[in-house]
Amino acid sequence: MPELPEVETIVHDLRRTIIDETVEGVDVFWEGAIAVPSAQRFSTELLGRRIRDAERRGKFIILRLEPGDLLVHLRMTGQLLVTPNDHAPQPRHLRVALRLREKTLLFSDMRKFGRMYLVPDANQVLGNLGPEPLDPGFGVDEFQARLNGHRRSIKALLLDQRVLAGLGNIYADEALHAAGIAPQRQACTLDQREVTMLHGAIRDQLQRAIHNRGTTFSDYRDTAGNKGEHHEYLQVYGRAGSACLRCGSTLLRVRICGRSSFYCPICQK
């Protein structure tokens, strides 16, 4: 479900709501949600820890604790919800609840793909994630260097989190359309002008989606349970059979590296 803009929105909200709170109780309703350590140790070790800060890296949510880090990856359908401590209705697919002093942080996840990681240092989970596309230091040259020598499709590379951290299927398709590049193009065939266009398009798409608090197709919600508003601004994703908003031809859906890709066969070369 959530890609970089959705995770960024969630982290932004967490910073406003749960910083300086302390974990006073842990309820694990589905043990598979805890990737590391065991669900048992997760519950006991988390007790009493203060939440210092919230950050995003790629699609990971990082809660900086005292001590250690709690990472959350929402995968397809995960949600982090902040609710008051009174008996608000529980989400249907609640997997983990962290009780804080005045609030409760709920991890809900219909498809059970999402995971939480309690570790001494976030880097042991983040491993070899690629650069942050919105980092001011992420320039065209580095992007170019990361695409060099790859004969895979540009779409496959954009989805590879080791190449670039945070893009998913929606924003990869949107950025490729904005840059006028077909998703099945081999990465190594992009010329410098195209790489520059794509670099700019990725950052522009992500920034605008963050501004609109993310895209809700079906499951994404922010920490208050609200939908994102970026859906109505999408140009290609989910629009196969409809007219390209730039040139009017019919948008297509194809399968690339096992995923649906939406694109315009005329204005994406």
Add this chain to the structure above:
DNA sequence: AACCTCACCTGCGGGC
């Protein structure tokens, strides 16, 4: 290195 399929899960919408 790169590609494929499968697996992890639940739910929804379309076709019959």
Add this chain to the structure above:
DNA sequence: TGCCCGCAGGTGAGGT
């Protein structure tokens, strides 16, 4: 109405 199929925003493993 109900069943079966395909599909879903992510990723990792294991095979070729």
